[in-house]
Amino acid sequence: MRPSDETRLTLWVLLASATLTVMAGAILGPVVPSIQSNLSVSESLAGLIITTHGAxxxxxxxxxxxxxxxxxxxxxxxxxxxLYGVGGGAGLFIDSFIPLLLSRAVLGVGxxxxxxxLTVLIYSIYAGQRMDRALGLRSSANSVGAVVWPLLGGALGALTWQAPFGVYLLAVPLGVLAVLTVPEPARPGRDDDSDDGSAVLAVFRxxxxxxxxYLLYFGTNALLYSIVVFYPQLLNGLGVxxxxxxxxxxxANGLAGGLSAAGYDRLVARTSRRRLVGTAFLLWTVGFTSAAVATSALLALPGVLAFGLGQGLVFPSAFSWIEALAPPDKQGQLSSYLASAGYTGQFLSPVLFGPVVPAFGIRGVFGAAAVVTLVSALALGVALFGRR
Structure with a gap:
């Protein structure tokens, strides 16, 4: 069955929203030094402008x-x-640190x-392979956003450090468009009268x-930020x-992830989520190993490409699993914990991998990551063999 034009338009609005969740921090990365100098704050305080919304x-x-x-x-x-448009766009008019930090908190809530x-809307509006396609395209849109928004932030930052904040205002007309194009899904019946907390715990049991x-999503985001945080140091040692x-x-990491995620629905239709995740673990093992032993800038490229390809398989698989496992009236809470797990993984990545650097150097970070992904691949393989 071919999707209607209305459903296609709804999907495009949801995908545009997905890129905004990536933009929240990415677009300001290039102007952190300018924020630091213009607001007369330390480097660590300027960094809070990037991380506060994540908390x-x-x-x-x-x-x-x-x-x-x-x-x-x-x-x-x-x-x-x-709320995203108001909290993010406020930076256009704020020229002191504390009010700017508070606006970033508002952005995080948005x-x-x-x-x-948007996760629950995808669960509710689409089904079967169309849902898998929507989830894959959502991850692909995130990857494309991770490429485009920092470049735009750097270009606007050349005008003034406040200019990139204006891009957040795009969320306001997008919200108006969502009112006109995104339908209200049918509400599932609540299957018990217990409080939400005990009901969710019952689901976990x-x-x-x-x-x-949740552990998979946490780990994937922690590994992703091991690249974001430590790969520049590896490249610096290789002359980049x-x-x-x-x-x-x-x-390149983002583009690779976007490509594999765009084909996710066709891949999962031919195999299974478990096998796609296992493939991602193997890609990551090869990629992190190549990064750990890279001796030139060219040999450092396969590492980010391999991770991106695997990331494009894992992210939509995680969302698809939650849809399959969550009761219809608990999809909001159970998918919200996925978001919390992912952003916690991003935040803790430097804490988890940082201690490796003094002992084994920057290459040790990627060697440790390769060991983690190899063990995960073996554990998943044993689980699949046991089921068979």
């Missing part, structure tokens, strides 16, 4: 999920877009509602595989020292 996403996502389960995903999703709202999906050169490697 609020972790905290606010479960609240967003509970609200979505009670009133449906459409209104919280639109509310999140408008992202939490957008992230979880009945379906412990949900916790494995310019910000433009480094950005090309990180962009």
């Amino acid at each position: 609020l996403i972790v905290l606010a996502s479960p609240v967003a999920g509970a609200i979505i389960d009670r009133i449906g995903p459409r209104r919280p999703y639109v509310f999140g877009l408008l 992202v939490a509602f957008v992230y979880t709202g 009945r379906r412990p595989a949900v916790l494995s999906v 020292t310019s910000s433009v050169g480094i950005s090309l490697y990180l962009s």
Whole structure:
């Protein structure tokens, strides 16, 4: 059955929203030094402008999920877009640190509602292979956003450090467009009268595989940020020292992820989510190993390409698993914990991999990552063999 034009337009609005969740921090990366100098703050305080919204996403996502389960995903999703535009766009007019930090907190709450709202909307509007395609395209849009938004932020930052904040205002007309194009899905009936907390715990007891999906998403994001944080240092030792050169490697990671995620629905139709995730682990093992032993800038490229290809398989698989495992009236909360797990993984990545550097050098980070992914691949292989 061919999707209607209305459903296609809805999907494009949802995909545009997905890129905004990536843009929240990525677009300001190139102007952090300018923020530091113009606001007269330390490097670490300037970095909080990038990370504060992530902490609020972790905290606010479960609240967003509970609200979505009670009133449906459409209104919280639109509310999140408008809050995103207000919180992010406020940076255009703020010229002191504390108010700017507070606006970033507002932005984080908006992202939490957008992230979880669009996830449940995809679950509700699409089904079967069309849902797999929507989830794959969502991950692909995230990857493309990770390439495009930093480049745009750098270009606008050449005008003034506040100019990139204006891009956040795109969320406001997108919210208006969402009101006109995104339908309100039918509300699932609530299957019990217990409070939400005990009901979710009951789901975890009945379906412990949900916790494995959270661990997978946490680990994938931690590995992703091992590249974001430590790959520039590896490249520096290989002679790639310019910000433009480094950005090309990180962009290659995003493009590779976008390509594999775009074909996710066709791949999963031919095999299974478990096998796709196992393939990703093997790609990561090869990629991280190649990074650990790379002796030239050219030999450092396969590492980011391999990780990106695997990432494009894992992210939509995680969302698809949650849809399959979550009761219909708990999809908001259970998908919100996925968002919290992912952003926690990003935040803790330097903490987890940082201690490796003094002992084994920057290459040791990628050697450790290769060991983690190899062990994960073996564990998944044993699980699949056991089931067979």
